[in-house]
Amino acid sequence: MLAPEAAGSNTIGANRGRLHQVSHLVQTFAEVAQKGRPGCHGVMRRHACWVLTLAGLCVAGGLAWAVLGPLTNTLVADMPESSDAGKQAVTITGTRQALLLATSGAVATVTLVFAALTYYLNRRSHHLDRYDKARTQLHDSNKSSDQLDAIYALSRCLREIPTERDRILQLMGNFLRGLLQDVPRERTGGQNVDPPNDVAIATLLAIGAQPRSRNLYALHLKQKQLRGVDLRKARLPRANFRGSWLGEARMDEAKLRRASLEGAWVQSANLYRANLRESNMKDIWLAGAYLMQAKLQNARLIYAHMEEALLIGANLKNARMSGSNLVRANLSSARLQGATLDGVILTDANLRKANLKNTRGLTADSLLVAKIYNSTKLDKPLADNAEVKSRIRECEGGAKRTHGLAEMLKTWRNK
Structure with missing residues (x-):
């Protein structure tokens, strides 16, 4: 039979281990959601948001149970015993209130962090969805108006998704080179070639507007x-x-x-x-x-x-x-x-x-x-x-x- 102090210590250690596991799980899903790539990011981020919400509820419930149960008992057990039951009840109640206030502040902070992370993931998912749509439209449509819309959308993505900037510039550069004709061996043949269309010019200007350290290949x-x-x-x-x-x-x-x-x-x-x-x-x-x-x-x-x-x-x-x-x-x-x-x-x-x-x-x-x-x-x-x-x-x-x-x-x- 374990002493009350040892039992309380073991209970706190077990609770800390569970909280550490939950925190590790939340961090893992956050990293997976943040590092997702176009094509699979939508589903991954929706699942990650649900997991983060459930994890937050579990953490809040675990903290509330620990405050009202083992943690309070452990703190009160270290205090000198009192023959007055009323005073002991007041002491336990005050301890629980203080712990609840501290826990409430921690939960509020965690909630704000979760809300900010969820907002970031949703916003990034929206931007990457726009990138996927623009990429598909650029390759599948033969209409100049659709291609121009895709180029303008990709230009916005260059500003909104810095981590995908190199990928987008490579896509636009390859598309631009595909639009332009090669110079013939006989230079005089170039006089009969029509000027580049609006789509090619818009693509070239969009690439040129980026920092020069990132557009060298795109402007080849x-x-x-x-x-x-x-x-x-x-x-x-x-x-x-x-x-x-x-x-x-x-x-x-x-x-x-x-x-x-x-x-x-x-x-x-x-x-x-x-x-x-x-x-x-x-x-x-x-x-x-x-x-x-x-x-x-x-x-x-x-x-x-x-x-x-x-x-x-x-x-x-x-x-x-x-x-x-x-x-x-x-x-x-x-x-x-x-x-x-x-x-x-x-x-x-x-x-x-x-x-x-x-x-x-x-x-x-x-x-x-x-x-x-x-x-x-x-x-x-x-x-x-x-x-x-x-x-x-x-x-x-x-x-x-x-x-x-x-x-x-x-x-x-x-x-």
Whole structure:
């Protein structure tokens, strides 16, 4: 026969063991519910909510039984015995009330935790249901309107379900690559290809709006047909457009920092004030492109084709432009300090007010075929070169004659 103290101690130990088992079960179901994956999350979360509710009721009932029974008896047993039964009853009642108050606070706290966890699970289940629906709609529907709705829904999911962001971006990237045609071996064939549809553009913009550290694979668009695409003010840093066709594209003020455009065809594209810093544009075709005030600092423009490109006010500081073709390009007010210009072709290139100080590889022979003026900023050795001075006088005289002819034509029209 055990003593009352030993029996009370054993009872408390057994109750603690049961409470520990229930707590472990609740934690296990919570982890399963939180780590569920699309496709099975709905059922798992509903079951988890029921289990959490039942577990909470069991815990509350167990605490109430322990307070009114073994726990009170154990605490009262340690007190000195009293001959007055009334006083002993008051002591037991006070002890039970204090324990009930403490237990009520604990139960209220646990209830709030369960309510918050249930709300989180229900909300996450709703978001993942939306993701499942959008994914199914994206693949099963051939209607552009349905696909656009799916893309917009996935864009919301990217914000609402951070843990599934990589999965969603991979899905959208694969879908985008499936929409775009590959560049044919004969580059001239790209001129007969229609621009990407609204679904492709919406997908591209949705991917580009995500943090750049997460969208590298999704923006891997190597050798794709993007002729005439409208990407004005798009955020596409580190995008891979290597070898792609971007002729006549609208990319005004687009953010393309560190993008890969090596070998891409971007003829006649609009890149007004586009951010192309540190981009790889080796062998790019930019003939006739509009690059006014474009940011091209530290860009790699080796062997770039920029015939007749409009680079007025462009920032080309420290750009590597070895072997680039700038025939008849307009570089008025362009900033080329620190740029590498060895082997560059400047035939009839307009260098009015261009800053060519501290450049590397620029020779007098390259300047003798360009249009240079008194406003062109050159390093002292080049500015003092007799042939360069002669070329400046020649260009200044031609500019005055052109200005005089323009004034005569204007006067004749007014008459």
